[in-house]
Amino acid sequence: MRVKSIRLKNFRNYEQAVIEPGEGVTVFTGPNAQGKTNVLEALHLCCLGRSHRTPRDEELIRWGENAAKVNILTAQQDGTHEVTILLDKTQKKKKTVRIGSRQAERIGELFGHVCGVLFSPEDLQIVKSGPSERRRFIDMQLSQLRPAYFYALQRAVKTLGQRNALLKEIARNPSLAKTLDLWDEQLADCGAVIAQNRREAIERLSAYAASAHASLTDGRETLRLWYISQAADSENPKERLLERLHAARSEDLRRMTTSVGIHRDDIGIAIDGREARTFASQGQQRSAVLALKLAQLELAWQERGEAPILMLDDVMSELDPGRRRQLIERIDRVQTFVTCTDLSDLAGARQDAVYYVRSGTLST
Ligand SMILES: Nc1ncnc2c1ncn2[C@@H]1O[C@H](COP(=O)(O)OP(=O)(O)OP(=O)(O)O)[C@@H](O)[C@H]1O
Numbered sequence: 302m303r304v305k306s307i308r309l310k311n312f313r314n315y316e317q318a319v320i321e322p323g324e325g326v327t328v329f330t331g332p333n334a335q336g337k338t339n340v341l342e343a344l345h346l347c348c349l350g351r352s353h354r355t356p357r358d359e360e361l362i363r364w365g366e367n368a369a370k371v372n373i374l375t376a377q378q379d380g381t382h383e384v385t386i387l388l389d390k391t392q393k394k395k396k397t398v399r400i401g402s403r404q405a406e407r408i409g410e411l412f413g414h415v416c417g418v419l420f421s422p423e424d425l426q427i428v429k430s431g432p433s434e435r436r437r438f439i440d441m442q443l444s445q446l447r448p449a450y451f452y453a454l455q456r457a458v459k460t461l462g463q464r465n466a467l468l469k470e471i472a473r474n475p476s477l478a479k480t481l482d483l484w485d486e487q488l489a490d491c492g493a494v495i496a497q498n499r500r501e502a503i504e505r506l507s508a509y510a511a512s513a514h515a516s517l518t519d520g521r522e523t524l525r526l527w528y529i530s531q532a533a534d535s536e537n538p539k540e541r542l543l544e545r546l547h548a549a550r551s552e553d554l555r556r557m558t559t560s561v562g563i564h565r566d567d568i569g570i571a572i573d574g575r576e577a578r579t580f581a582s583q584g585q586q587r588s589a590v591l592a593l594k595l596a597q598l599e600l601a602w603q604e605r606g607e608a609p610i611l612m613l614d615d616v617m618s619e620l621d622p623g624r625r626r627q628l629i630e631r632i633d634r635v636q637t638f639v640t641c642t643d644l645s646d647l648a649g650a651r652q653d654a655v656y657y658v659r660s661g662t663l664s665t
């Protein structure tokens with residue numbers, strides 16, 4: 302896949318910008334707080350319908366304005382795709398997605414028209430932080446590749462909210478307890494779709510990441526990922542989830558919250574058999590996260606049959622020369638967008654086009 306153009310209007314600190322990237326590496330460089338990451342954020346918005354930095358769309362609208370627009374054209378094996386996202390805080394519908402000239406009814410229709418992998422310094426949290434960061438990592442990846450996953454996830458979040466509300470309601474009105482069966486059934490139903498996808502994808506990511514990590518460490522260390530779930534050890538995840546929900550019911554009623562389900566999943570990450578989160582050094586954690594990102598790229602590539610775009614937000618400066626070389630090798634094969642404050646961080650990497658970024662303006 303190749304991005305042919307990015308058009309921004311009143312997006313973050315850009316009043317108006319047009320970028321027509323080539324096939325190779327497009328670099329955005331400049332001092333801090335000028336708008337480099339904002340460009341990657343616009344790309345991410347078109348990949349997934351949301352920013353990677355904030356859940357609040359109105360923050361993306363240029364201060365003092367009511368509406369923002371991002372338009373991206375991509376060339377893919379099957380032709381040209383166009384995505385437009387309009388954010389308007391004065392409208393009832395605050396976010397509108399258009400595919401070509403057609404307005405999408407559901408956000409899931411967006412996925413696949415722009416497909417990318419973003420790597421930023423905060424991604425270290427995938428290894429370092431708690432389970433929610435790792436769930437977010439797998440959810441973003443799979444939503445983008447598999448709309449059915451995204452819809453199941455949306456349904457799971459909604460159902461979980463409803464079940465939790467019902468648990469509170471039952472505390473006041475115990476006769477409602479019998480309606481829990483209905484929610485358990487629904488929760489187990491979408492939970493099973495999510496669990497099956499997560500398990501299969503994590504297995505594949507583990508293989509890709511292990512091989513990337515082996516070359517990063519010259520074969521000295523072994524990286525392994527595995528799926529941790531209340532439904533993981535079962536051939537029939539729906540039945541398993543239902544059993545667990547039933548077993549936990551009295552506890553859930555007492556605590557007025559749902560203790561079983563895919564919202565409790567995690568991804569195990571181990572280096573040489575030891576949990577990376579607790580035992581790995583800072584440098585080892587960095588290698589693990591780089592391997593994860595390369596695995597993500599590989600998975601998207603395999604699944605779609607064409608390369609996704611790669612977005613690197615200020616990560617080169619944090620990598621040592623060996624890891625940088627590994628990343629640069631991959632860059633050579635996909636269209637890449639890189640930000641850096643200092644061009645010397647990219648020594649040895651292709652720089653097909655360089656944009657200098659100064660308070661929301663781009664110059665070449
Ligand atoms: N809605 C908005 N309207 C106008 N300006 C905004 C808006 N949101 C953020 N900004 C400005 O955008 C700038 C941040 O842009 P960005 O995050 O792209 O910086 P950067 O060039 O990547 O910097 P760094 O090198 O520090 O990562 C800040 O100066 C911020 O004040």
Ligand SMILES: [Mg+2]
Pocket residue numbers: 337338339614615640
């Ligand atoms: Mg930045």
